[in-house]
Each structure stands twice: as C-alpha cells, then as structure tokens.
Amino acid sequence: MQSSPTTNLSSKSAAPLEVHDLTVAYTKRPVLYGIDLEIPKGSIVGVVGPNGAGKSTLIRAIMGLLPVSSGWIKVFGKPFKQAVTRVGYVPQRESVDWDFPVNALDVVLMGRYGRLGPFKRPSKADKEIAMNCLEKVKMDSYAKRQISNLSGGQQQRVFLARALAQESDLYLMDEPFVGVDATTESAIIEILRELQAQGKTLIVVHHDLTTAPEYFDRILLLNMRVVAYGKTEDVFTFENLQNAYGGRLSILSEVALTRARKKFDGDTRDNVGQ
Amino acid sequence: MNRTGKQILFALALLALPFLAHAAKIGEISETTWTDQAIDFFTMQQPIVRTALTGSLLIGFCCGILGSFLVVRKLSLLGDTLSHAVLPGVAMGFLWNASKDPWAIFVGATAAGILGVALVGWIKQTTHLKEDSTMGMVLAGFYGVGICMTTVIQNMAMGNKSGLDKFFFGQAAALSSGDIELLSIIALITVVVILGFYKEFLVISFDSGFAQALGMPVKVLHYALMALLTFAVVVSLQAVGVVLVSALLITPAAAAFLLTDRMHWMLVLAAAFGMLAGAIGAFVSYLSNNLPTGPFIVLGATGIFLLALLFGPRHGLLPKMLRRRKQRQRIALENTLKAVFHLSESSQFKDQVFEIGRLATERNATLHETESEIRNLVKADMASRLDSRNGPEMSGQAQFELTKSGWYRACEIVRNHRLWELYLTNAAQYPIDHVHDDAEDIEHHLGEELVHRIEERLENPIHDPHGKLIPNRESIKL
Numbered sequence: 001m002q003s004s005p006t007t008n009l010s011s012k013s014a015a016p017l018e019v020h021d022l023t024v025a026y027t028k029r030p031v032l033y034g035i036d037l038e039i040p041k042g043s044i045v046g047v048v049g050p051n052g053a054g055k056s057t058l059i060r061a062i063m064g065l066l067p068v069s070s071g072w073i074k075v076f077g078k079p080f081k082q083a084v085t086r087v088g089y090v091p092q093r094e095s096v097d098w099d100f101p102v103n104a105l106d107v108v109l110m111g112r113y114g115r116l117g118p119f120k121r122p123s124k125a126d127k128e129i130a131m132n133c134l135e136k137v138k139m140d141s142y143a144k145r146q147i148s149n150l151s152g153g154q155q156q157r158v159f160l161a162r163a164l165a166q167e168s169d170l171y172l173m174d175e176p177f178v179g180v181d182a183t184t185e186s187a188i189i190e191i192l193r194e195l196q197a198q199g200k201t202l203i204v205v206h207h208d209l210t211t212a213p214e215y216f217d218r219i220l221l222l223n224m225r226v227v228a229y230g231k232t233e234d235v236f237t238f239e240n241l242q243n244a245y246g247g248r249l250s251i252l253s254e255v256a257l258t259r260a261r262k263k264f265d266g267d268t269r270d271n272v273g274q
Numbered sequence: 275m276n277r278t279g280k281q282i283l284f285a286l287a288l289l290a291l292p293f294l295a296h297a298a299k300i301g302e303i304s305e306t307t308w309t310d311q312a313i314d315f316f317t318m319q320q321p322i323v324r325t326a327l328t329g330s331l332l333i334g335f336c337c338g339i340l341g342s343f344l345v346v347r348k349l350s351l352l353g354d355t356l357s358h359a360v361l362p363g364v365a366m367g368f369l370w371n372a373s374k375d376p377w378a379i380f381v382g383a384t385a386a387g388i389l390g391v392a393l394v395g396w397i398k399q400t401t402h403l404k405e406d407s408t409m410g411m412v413l414a415g416f417y418g419v420g421i422c423m424t425t426v427i428q429n430m431a432m433g434n435k436s437g438l439d440k441f442f443f444g445q446a447a448a449l450s451s452g453d454i455e456l457l458s459i460i461a462l463i464t465v466v467v468i469l470g471f472y473k474e475f476l477v478i479s480f481d482s483g484f485a486q487a488l489g490m491p492v493k494v495l496h497y498a499l500m501a502l503l504t505f506a507v508v509v510s511l512q513a514v515g516v517v518l519v520s521a522l523l524i525t526p527a528a529a530a531f532l533l534t535d536r537m538h539w540m541l542v543l544a545a546a547f548g549m550l551a552g553a554i555g556a557f558v559s560y561l562s563n564n565l566p567t568g569p570f571i572v573l574g575a576t577g578i579f580l581l582a583l584l585f586g587p588r589h590g591l592l593p594k595m596l597r598r599r600k601q602r603q604r605i606a607l608e609n610t611l612k613a614v615f616h617l618s619e620s621s622q623f624k625d626q627v628f629e630i631g632r633l634a635t636e637r638n639a640t641l642h643e644t645e646s647e648i649r650n651l652v653k654a655d656m657a658s659r660l661d662s663r664n665g666p667e668m669s670g671q672a673q674f675e676l677t678k679s680g681w682y683r684a685c686e687i688v689r690n691h692r693l694w695e696l697y698l699t700n701a702a703q704y705p706i707d708h709v710h711d712d713a714e715d716i717e718h719h720l721g722e723e724l725v726h727r728i729e730e731r732l733e734n735p736i737h738d739p740h741g742k743l744i745p746n747r748e749s750i751k752l
Contacts, residue, residue: 063487084489096481100346101537110477114488119470146535162484172487 014077016041016170016201017062022071024054024061030069031057033225039218044192044202046216046232048209050245053223055205056092059172062203063089075170085114088168090159092175098148104158105143108133111165133161138187153184160188164195171195173204177211189215212236308561315560323560325454326446329513330552330571332457334522336464336506338530338548341523342540343499345531347479351409352391354520357507358413359390361420361516364441365427374437376452380508387504390416417516444515444568446556453512460505467502468541475499476537514555515568525575526551529582532589551575605718607654610647611684612691612717613637614657614676619742627660631670641670648674656680685745690717690725692738692745697728699739706739 019037023030032054039045047055060066062073064080075083088111108130109122116122122130134140137157142150147158156176163171177185192202192215206212212219212232219235221227227244228235318324344353363386367379390412397408424438440448468475477485478495486492503523510519526547530540555571584592613636618625634644651657657680660673676684694713698704704712720728729735738744 060483065483065486081489084487087487089484089487091481091483091487095483097346097348100480101531101535101540102476102480103535106476106536107480110473110480110484110488113473113477113490116473118474121473166488 014074015039016076017203018074018077019062020072020074022058022061022073023069024057024066025069031224032061035071035226037220037226037229039201039203041201042196042199043218044196044204044216045218045220046212047203047205047220047222048207048212048244049222049227051207053244055207055222056174058222059174059203059205062172063087085166086169088163088166088171090163090171090173090176093152093156093159093179098150098155100147103144103146104134104139104150104154104161105130107147107158108161108165111162114166129167130161130165133164134158136164136191137161151181153180156180157184157187160191164191169200171200171202173202175205175207177206177208209241311561312557315557322447325449325451326513326556326560326567327553329449329454329457330446330556330567331549332454332461332552333506333510333513334526334548334550334552334571335545336457336461336548337510337519337522338526338544338546339464339468339541340499340503340506341527341548342530342537342544343475343479344503344523345527346537346540350520350524351406352394353503353507353523355390355394355409355413356387356504357511357516357519357523358420359416360384360387360504360508360511361417361441362386362423363420363508364511364516365420365423365438368427368438374450376450376456380456383508383511384504386416387507388501391500391504420516440515441511442515442517443566444511444513444518444571446513446559446567449512453509457509460502460509464502464506467498471495471498472538479537513552513567514571515566518568518572521572522548522551522575525572525579529575529579532579532582532586535588547575547578551578603650606647607650607656608683608687608718610637610651611656611676611680612687614680615684615688615745627673627675629670630672630674634670645672651676651680654680656683687717689745690720692742693725693728693732693735694720695740696732696735696738696744700732709739 015038017037017039019035022032022035022037024032035058047058049055057066061068062075062080073080076086080087105127109126111133112122112126112130116126131140131143134143137160139154139157139161142154142158147155150158156179160173160176163173176188180188192204195202204216206215213236216232218230219232220229221235221240221244223244223246228237228240314320315323315327318327341353344350360383363383364379365382366386367382368374370378370382394405394408394412397403397412398405424441428438437445437448474485474490474495477488477490478492482492482496485495507519507523510522514522527540527544529547530543533543534540551571551574554574554577555567555569558570558573559565559567582590584590587593610633613633614628617628617632617636630641630644630648633648634641637644637647639647648657648659652659652674655677657674657676660675691713694716695709698709698712699706735744
C-alpha cells in the first residue's frame with residue numbers, strides 16, 4: 001500500500017508530480033487506467049507511446065482540464081488548483097487558431113496572466129520578462145509580428161516562450177517537437193536542458209522514438225496504462241517498446257529503433273540518425 | 275481566406291434585404307419630404323429623434339464589442355441562434371401584462387435565449403451531432419414557435435396596437451425611454467466587464483486550455499460572455515429586429531478583423547463601426563414613414579465592411595492590387611538591368627555605354643518598349659541618358675549608361691540568379707538544365723540575409739553551374 005497524500009510538513013520538498021491510481025474516462029470509456037507515477041525534481045521525462053495511448057490525456061488530466069474518474073494527482077504535494085503558478089504549460093500547436101488577432105509578444109504575455117489578479121494589467125516588468133523569454137527562443141525580432149505570419153517552428157517557439165514567461169517549477173509540454181524544423185528542434189532541446197540545469201522538472205509528450213533516448217533522462221512508456229517507467233536506460237528496451245506498441249511497431253520504426261539503441265548503448269551525445 | 279469568403283457572401287445576401295423590406299412599405303410614404311425629415315434629424319429637436327439615435331448608438335456599441343468575441347472564436351452562428359431563440363420569450367414577456375413593458379420582455383427574451391443556447395450545448399453533448407447542425411435546428415425551431423405565438427397575439431384584440439411586428443425588422447423610433455434606460459445599463463455592464471476582465475477574455479478566446487492551466491475560471495467567464503451577449507441581443511431587438519441582429523454582431527466585427535491584427539484595436543474599431551451603422555440606420559429610417567431601422571443599420575454595417583474589404587491597408591483588395599502592380603514593375607525593371615549586365619558581360623565588361631538598339635535585340639523587344647524601359651530606369655535613378663536629344667523621337671543609336679546604384683542592383687540580380695542555380699544543382703541535386711526557369715523567378719525575391727546563408731552554404735562560390743562568373747559588388751566595379 002502506498003502511503004496517503006503527503007503531510008503539510010513535507011510540502012516544500014514534495015515531488016513535483018505524484019499520481020496515484022489515476023483513471024480517466026471519456027464518456028465512461030476509460031482512456032487511462034490505474035496510473036501510478038512519481039517524478040523527481042530536476043528530471044526531463046519523455047512520455048512515449050502509440051497514438052491513442054492517452055499521452056495528451058495524462059497531461060490534461062494533471063492540469064484538471066479533464067474530470068478524473070478515480071485516483072489522485074498532487075503537484076508539489078498539493079492539488080493542482082493550489083499549485084497553479086508553479087506549473088507551466090505548452091499545449092499542442094494545432095489547439096489554437098493562429099489567425100487570432102494577437103502578435104507574438106501578446107501571446108507570450110499571456111504567460112504572466114496567471115500571476116495577475118482580475119482587473120490588473122500586465123506591468124512594464126511583465127512586458128520585459130515576456131521580451132526576455134522571446135529572446136531566449138530567438139524570436140525577439142518577431143515580437144510585433146501577427147502570429148499567422150510565423151512559420152510552424154516559430155509558432156512553437158512562441159508557445160515555449162509563453163511557458164517560460166510563467167516562470168514555473170514544473171513544465172508540461174504536449175508534443176513540442178511536432179512539425180518543427182531542425183533548427184527549432186535543437187533550439188528547444190537546448191532550452192529544456194537549461195531549464196533542467198536550473199532545477200526545473202519537465203514532462204514532455206514525444207512520439208519520435210529515435211530521438212527519445214537522447215532527449216530524456218527518464219521515460220514513461222504509456223499505452224492506456226504505465227507499460228514501463230524509470231531511467232531511460234532501464235526502460236528503453238526492445239521488449240518494453242514492443243509491449244507498449246502491442247506488436248504494432250512497424251518494420252520501419254523497428255529499424256530506426258535498433259539504430260537508436262545502438263547509438264544509445266554507445267555514445268549518447270552523438271546525434272541520432274542524420 | 276475561407277472565413278473572409280463566407281463573410282463576403284453573407285454581406286452580399288444582406289444587401290438585398292432592405293430593398294425587400296422597403297418594397298412592402300412603399301404604399302405608405304407620408305406627406306413630408308425627406309429633406310424636411312433629414313433637417314429634423316440633424317437638429318435633433320424632437321425627443322423621438324434623440325431617443326432613436328441614442329438607442330441605435332448604444333446598440334451598435336454593445337453589439338460591436340461582443341460580436342468581436344464571436345468572430346474570433348468562430349461562433350458567429352451562435353449570434354444568429356441566440357437572436358432567433360429569443361422570439362418566444364418576447365411573446366411571453368408581452369403576454370405577462372399584455373403590454374410592451376421593456377423589463378418583462380427583457381426577462382422573457384433572456385430566459386428564452388439562455389434556454390436556446392443551453393439546448394444547443396445539451397444536444398451537442400448527448401448526441402454526436404455537430405454544433406452547426408444543432409444551432410441551425412434550435413434557431414429555426416425557436417423562431418417557428420415565436421412566430422406562431424406573435425401571430426396569435428396580434429390576432430387577439432389587444433394585439434392590434436401591440437407593435438410586436440417591430441421586433442421582426444426593428445424600428446428605432448419605437449424605442450421608449452424605458453428601453454434607453456435598459457440599454458444604458460447593459461452598455462455600462464458590458465464596458466465594465468470587458469475592460470475589467472479583458473485579459474481573461476483574451477486568453478479564453480485564444481487558448482481556453484491554457485487559460486484553465488493558468489487557473490482561470492474558464493466556464494464562468496464563458497457563461498458571463500454568453501450572458502452579456504444575450505442581454506445585448508435582447509435589448510437590440512426593438513431597434514434592429516430578430517432577423518438582422520446577428521448581422522450587427524458579426525459585420526462590424528468582421529470589418530474590424532480585416533483592418534487590424536490586435537484584439538484591443540479590433541474591439542475599438544468594431545464598437546465604432548457598430549455605432550456608425552446604428553446612426554446610419556436611425557437616420558435613413560427616419561427619412562420616411564415606416565421605414566424599418568434594422569435593414570438600414572445592417573446596410574450601413576455592410577457598407578463599412580465592403581469599404582474595409584476594398585481599401586483595408588493590409589488585407590484590402592485594392593492595396594493588394596497596387597502592391598502586386600508595384601512588384602511587377604520592379605521585376606520588369608530588374609529584368610532590364612539584368613539584360614544590360616549581360617550586354618556588358620559579353621564584352622568582358624569593357625562596354626559601359628550602351629545603345630538602346632542593342633538592348634532591344636538582347637531583350638527581344640521593340641525599340642519602343644525598350645525606350646520606355648530605359649525611361650523607367652532613369653526615373654528610378656538607375657540609368658542616365660547620354661544623348662542630348664531627350665525628346666520623344668526614338669533612335670536605336672541613343673545611348674545610356676547605368677548609374678552606380680543601377681549597376682549594383684544589376685549585379686545583385688545576376689548574383690541571385692546564378693547563386694540559386696548553383697544551390698539547386700549542388701545542394702538540391704537538380705539537373706543542370708532544370709534550374710534556369712526557377713532562378714528566373716527566385717532572383718527577384720531573395721533577401722540579403724538568405725543570399726548570405728546560401729553563399730555560406732556553398733562556400734562563397736565564384737562560378738555558376740554554366741561556368742559563368744557570379745558577381746559580387748567588390749569584384750566588378752564600373
């Protein structure tokens with residue numbers, strides 16, 4: 001038996017994320033079953049699994065965007081609602097309408113809104129922070145650009161900058177590498193490493209198996225339940241992946257995987273693939 | 275683009291409406307001339323004018339602001355649903371004490387509107403019908419019930435003077451001071467709520483998932499916006515009419531959307547456009563007896579939209595056309611410069627003065643065309659004529675030379691062309707005979723930064739795939 005939710009005393013040092021026996025259902029059909037998870041401070045966790053495995057659902061459930069059927073979630077030892085300002089979020093890029101009449105800076109400023117009460121406008125300091133965040137993702141020269149005039153990779157970087165502007169301790173990122181160019185991908189991973197070096201915790205939904213072992217130091221293999229979770233070298237085994245993908249692993253990804261694993265067993269710092 | 279297309283169709287369809295409405299009333303034109311009425315309107319001596327105008331301005335203001343949120347959230351059909359769904363409520367409110375008591379009608383209509391929107395939500399959740407079909411169904415169903423009820427009321431003895439028919443096409447002159455009171459309260463609430471929670475409404479409209487992750491009460495805010503919208507629709511009915519109030523929600527906001535890329539400016543513009551449309555409608559409908567206000571308000575809004583569509587600086591059709599024309603002219607100019615470069619190159623850059631006739635041969639053009647090209651170059655300060663006869667008569671022997679800036683630009687264009695050919699053959703493995711046409715086009719669009727990146731990638735090449743020199747500014751100087 002797992003002990004009950006943490007006491008007040010330990011809330012300072014509580015794990016960034018603790019999930020116990022979580023079940024989430026859409027119209028009574030469960031998508032996630034009995035998820036147990038504890039994520040230590042300062043780790044980069046890759047959430048990997050086939051389509052429909054519930055990766056995004058897990059992220060959304062953590063933030064209370066979906067009703068939970070059973071189990072509980074603690075963020076820094078508290079329910080999410082009480083830890084809102086400590087969590088940063090990067091949603092999927094397709095989840096918004098990019099024709100919306102805002103510029104890049106407006107979007108990044110939204111990251112500051114969680115800290116402002118109602119009736120309060122973002123201050124000069126907030127705008128400076130937002131500008132700095134745009135600079136970190138090398139998008140400062142596009143600050144005044146309407147967001148539909150940005151490329152896919154640039155849009156993704158704006159989303160990342162917005163999360164940075166939240167100045168949180170735990171970051172949840174839903175597919176930040178989808179549809180971005182190689183430059184953006186390496187820029188994003190650089191920022192993730194930097195965040196980790198500052199002691200932040202990151203949970204990243206990812207679907208590219210070839211880069212997963214290179215990017216993450218922990219991996220959560222998900223397919224409606226936890227197939228495997230732990231340090232990348234322990235979890236990223238062929239058997240586990242076969243289990244997660246239920247034999248649906250195509251020959252192509254198998255080959256890619258073998259290559260990735262060879263790289264991984266050898267030198268992890270080398271770029272995987274090309 | 276798709277959204278704009280739909281908006282245009284919608285606007286055009288609306289254009290036809292006022293004429294239909296007018297045609298029905300043509301037999302009732304009163305004795306006074308329209309000029310008298312116009313003077314009457316502008317002096318604003320009559321309280322009825324002041325009431326009608328104030329009411330129309332307030333309505334335009336509220337609808338413009340709230341409609342902006344509908345447009346950016348792709349909920350335009352919701353405004354339509356709401357406005358039709360309130361009709362049974364209007365009838366109920368009237369039946370409450372058999373008079374046009376603004377408050378009773380307000381309560382009835384609001385209840386019906388909320389019921390309609392809630393029904394849309396409920397059907398969407400319990401079936402797998404999509405939102406648009408659900409809205410279309412609820413809209414028509416409620417409207418049908420409403421028409422039945424109002425017809426019954428009008429056929430009853432008390433119905434004769436009920437003025438319920440004004441709720442279909444709107445009559446600003448029928449606004450009472452009680453209506454104005456109600457309108458002012460709603461306008462005030464709208465301003466306070468939207469200003470106070472602007473950033474919240476901005477985030478939930480753009481990215482509601484993120485808003486929730488920030489801990490904002492997304493559902494409460496959404497329902498607050500819907501409630502405001504219902505209020506605005508209900509108080510607008512009297513002046514604009516059930517059928518057209520949705521146009522007043524959408525059209526001014528759509529025009530504003532074409533003109534700006536920032537949400538707060540969109541709100542300001544939409545409010546201004548809504549008020550302008552309201553004033554236009556109130557004015558025109560006052561010119562003659564019994565002209566309905568709603569169609570003219572909508573006509574005004576549609577006119578504003580058409581102006582924005584044609585002349586909007588960034589997305590307007592006319593500026594777009596002008597920009598395209600300017601670009602065509604630039605490309606023609608650059609092609610001439612390139613031909614001059616080729617002439618000079620064929621003499622190993624010894625020739626620096628050229629005859630128009632030779633250029634015409636090189637360009638495969640007539641003397642006349644070439645002459646006008648040179649004139650354009652001179653105008654752009656890229657060439658100068660050497661012959662004293664600057665007159666209109668043409669001569670193949672007339673000479674010209676390129677100015678410094680003309681020569682630079684010529685070098686740039688040729689460099690762009692050859693660099694791109696080289697890039698395609700080297701980096702993209704294009705066959706050598708496939709690259710010329712592509713380069714012909716791209717040479718006019720390559721920016722300085724991109725050129726540097728290509729140069730770097732190709733390690734600052736000197737020759738193109740055909741063995742010709744790739745010029746840079748330092749290597750070739752006049």
